[in-house]
Amino acid sequence: MTGTTLDKTFDPAAIEAKWYDHWETQGLFRPARPDAQPFTIVNPPPNVTGSLHIGHALDNTLQDIVIRYERLRGKDALWVVGTDHAGIATQMVVERQLEAKQDKRTNYTREQFIDKVWEWKAESGGTITRQLRRLGCSMDWSREQFTMDPHFTRAVVKVFVDLYNQGLIYRDKRLVNWDPKLKTAISDLEVETREIKGHFWHFRYPLADGVKLDNGADHIVVATTRPETMLADMAVAVNGDDPRYKSVIGKQVKLPLTGRLVPIIADEHADPELGSGAVKITPGHDFNDFEVGKRAGIKPAEMLNMFDAEAKVVQTADGLIPVDLAGLDRFDARKRVVELLESEGLLERVEDRVIQTPYGDRGGAVIEPWLTDQWYVDARTLAQPPMQAVRDGRIEIVPKTWEKTFFNWMENIQPWCVSRQLWWGHRIPAWYGPAMKMNEELGELRPVYIAWPHGFSADSKTIFVANTFEEAQQKANNFYSQFQYFGGNPKIVEKIDHISFMEWFHSENKEGLALTRDEDVLDTWFSSALWPFATLGWPQDSAPPPFGLSEVENPAHGVSTSLDTNGELLKRHYPNDLLISGFDILFFWDARMAMQGMHFMGEVPWKRLYLHGLVRAADGQKMSKSKGNVVDPLGLIDKYGADALRFFMAAMESQGRDVKMDEKRVEGYRNFATKLWNAARFCQTNGIGASQSVAAPAATSAVNQWIIGEVAETLAELDKAMAELRFDAAANAIYHFVWDRFCDWYIELIKPVLSGAEGGSFDDETRAVAGWVLDQILVMLHPFMPFITEELWSAMGDRPHELIVAQWPAPGVAVNREAKREVEWLIALIGNLRTAKAELGIAPGARLAAWLPDPSPATRAIIERNTGAIDRLARLDAIRFAPAPAGAAMQIGAGDANIVVPLEGVIDIAAEKARLEKALAVSQKEAKSLEGRLNNPAFVEKARPEAVDKARADFAAHAAEAERLTAALARLG
C-alpha cells in the first residue's frame, strides 16, 4: 500500500489549492463522457464587479453538490459558468473610480469610457471566479462565458431583432420609472417601495369665471403628497357621483402660480371618501394621473412635462411656470411651491402622513415617473408558455409553495421596459431615419424633419431594427425607395443639419445612407435571460464574426471560449436539468429565462427550478454593508476550511426557510472533518487501505455485515434526499453515518479484531471491509466536502483515478437483519452498562465479572462470537453462563438477557435500587399507556392493523422489560 501518511490534524489550507488546481488542470470538472447521460446546470452569472458574498456561497455550494453527485453517478455533468456584465452596477463602479480621481464619465466619449470599463474588467473581473474556485466549485472553466462575449452579443441582438419582427418588442411613449441620479429608466422590478414620513398638503384651487360650488365656495380643495407637480397639473378630477362637485364638472379651475386653466373632470379614480374628494391630475408625473389623463382624452404627447432628466424643474410646453422656479431641484421646488401657495393663502392645512415612496434599487434615489419613449417587451405574451409549462409539470418548482408566487406575478405581468440610458451594456440594434408622413393636402409622402434627430419622439422617426448596420441600411434603402417623390423645404433641411438625407434620396445609386443608432443599451436581465442557451452556442445559424455590431465587439475583449459550431452542445444540454437560484431573482431572472427560453428554443430552459432562501445574520437580520453585519465567506474558509463552510450550507438548507448564519456550526463541521481525518488515520495505521472494488467485499463477521448494511441504508437515504433536493437530509445522513456508526461503533468494534484479540480469524476480511466502507464514505461525502475526501482518497493508497471522477456506491447487498440485530444487541449491552456504571459512580474503566444464567441460544452465540468487543468496550470479563454468586450486584439488560454484575463491596445497593426503580417506572408507564390503548375497543377496531400490531409488540416489550426489572429488584432484596 502506498499513499501518504496523514498528519495528526486536518489542515484545510494545506490541501485545498493543491486539489483544486489538480482537478482544473486535469480537466476533471468535465471528463469526456460522450456516451453518458447528460446533466446540466447553468450557474447564475455573478456580476463581474462582484466578490463572493455569503449568498453566493450558499447558491454555489448547492449547485456544486448536485453537479458532483451527478458526475459521480457517471453522468456527463456540465456546470456552465460565467459572469454578467451587470450594466448599471458595473458602470457605477467605474464611475465611482473616476470620481475618486476628480474625474467623471462625461469627460470622455462613450467609446473611451467603455474602454475604461473593459480595462477595469480585465483587472478586477476575475475576483469572483477565483473565489468560486476557493469554495471548490467544479464548474467547466474551459467554457467560461461573459454576457458581453461576441457570441453572446450575437444572441442578444438576434433575440431583439426577432422579437421586434414578431411584434413582441416595441417602442412606446409612456410613463417610466426614471432614476434621476443614474439618469436612466428602470423596470418595475428595480423599484423598491419604502415607507417615508411625509405630508399631505391641502390646497385651494380657485374656480375660474366666478363659478362657485354648491356650498358657495369659490375654490376647490385638492390634497397632494407632491405639491411641486401642481406646476404641470392638467385637470382636477372628482367622482361623478359626488354631490359636492356634480355641478362644477366641466367647469374650469385657474391654477395658482401658473394661471393655467384646467378642466374639472369626472373620473372614478377620485375617491369621495379620501381627502376632499377632489384630486389634482398631473398626467406627466404620476402613474394614476397618466391613466386618468388618457381617459380624459389627453394624448401622451400632449402631457405636460416639468422635469429634466435630473428631476429639476424645466418650463412646460405652455410656458406657464414662473421663471424663478425653473432649475430648482424637485425637493426645493416642493418647498417653494408650498411657501408660495401659503403666502397666497391657498394652503388650507397640512397633515402628517406616511408615504409609499419609490426608490431605485441601485442608485437609491427617489424614482420619478417620467414621460419618455422606451423599448418594451410584450411580457404578457411571452409569459403564457412558461405558465403552461409549470401547470403541466414540464417545469417543477421546488419548493412547490413558490408556484403561487410565480403564477401571481406572471398573470399580472406588465410590459417590460428594457431600454436603459447607460453606456455599458448591449446597445440596442435599432437605427433611425427620417419619418415619412402623408401630407394630406398634397397627397404626398414627405419626410418629417421637425423633431429629428432630437429627443425620443417615436412618431418622428422611422425605426430600422436589424442585426447589423449594413442590414439596417438595406432595410432603410428598401423602405425609402418606395417613395417616388421627395420635396421638402431646403431651409428647414439645412437648419436641422440633415441635408445628407436629401442628397442620398436623390442620388442615383442610393449608397451610404446615414442612420443614427439608438443610444440606449438593454437591461442586463434581457441578456442574462438567454443564459441557458446562449452559453451553449446558440444561435448556431448566424454568421460568424466579425459583424461590426458595436463598440464592444472588440475581439480583445472576448473571453476565449470554445464554442461548438455544430449545435451538438446545445442539443445535448438544453433543456438544462436544474436551475438553482435564490428566490430574490425569481422574477428578475428565472421567469425571464423561462420566457425567452421557451420562445426561442421551444422548450423549457430547465426541468426543475430550485429556489433557496437568504443567508441571514446570526440575529436573523438581513446582512447588509450598512448594518455592518456582513459575514465574509472567504474569512470562514480561511478559518474553518471550504469543506466546513460547504457542509454548513448544505446541512442548514431545508426547503422554504432562510439560512441563519451560525459560526459555531461551521466550527462543528470543521470538527467533523477532523473526526473523519482521524478515522482515516486509524485505518491507515492498522493496515487498512484503498479498496479494490466498488462492490462490497464478502463479509462473514456480524460486525462487518452490519456496517455494509449500514452503508446501504445510508446510501438509500442519501439518494432519496438528493432526488428530492433535500440538502439538509442528505448532509445529515452522511454525517451521522460517519460519526455515529462508523467512528463510534464500527471502529471501536473492530479494534479487538485488528489487535488479534479475537483470534485473528477476521483480520483480512475486516481490513477489506473497513477499507471499502471508508471508500464509500469518501465517495458519498465528496459532493459535500470535496477537498478532504479527495485528499484522503489519495492518501489511503494507489488509485486508478481521482475521487472526483470515482463511482457512486453500489453495495449490491441487502441489509443483513441477523447481523444488525447482533450488533445492536452489543451496542445496547455496552450502552446500558456504561449508563449503569455512571449512575452508580463506578469508575468507567473498572473491569467487572458478569453472569448470565440460562441464556437463549442466540444470545449465547452472540456473546461467544464477540468476546473481544465485550471485553474491550464493556470491560467485562468473559460472561459466565451460570447463576451469579449471591450478593450485591447490578443488573444490565440487553435484549432478552439480564446480565448480573456482582459488585460486592463496591456498589451502593440503594443507588442501584433507585436506578432500577426509575427504569421500571418508565417501562411501566409506557406499558400502561399502551395497555390502555389496546383495551380501547375503538382503537383495535378502527386503527390501522399495523398500528395495532405495533402497539401489541411494544406493549409486550415494555411488559417484559418491567418484569425483568422487577426480578432484578427482587434479587437486590
Next chain:
RNA sequence: GGGCGUAUAGCUCAGUGGUAGAGCACUAUGUUGACAUCGUAGGGGUCGCAAGUUCAAUCCUUGCUACGCCCACCA
C-alpha cells in the same frame, strides 16, 4: 388590500396521525495506543393559543396571536 412563510429543548433548526430528535450550549467525568477540533454519561420540551375532525393531533381543518417576506396606483 392580496399572497406566502414561520412559531418544537437555553440558541439554531429537523421531524412524524400512534405522546418528540440533531448540532451547539449546559452538568458530571476522562478508562481502552485514530481523534481533547475528542471520548463517556446526563439534565432539559403541556411541539404559540383556542376550537374542531379522529379510536388517537405536535402533525389535518378553522379561528386567533406574534414575527418575517413578497406583490399592489389609494391622491
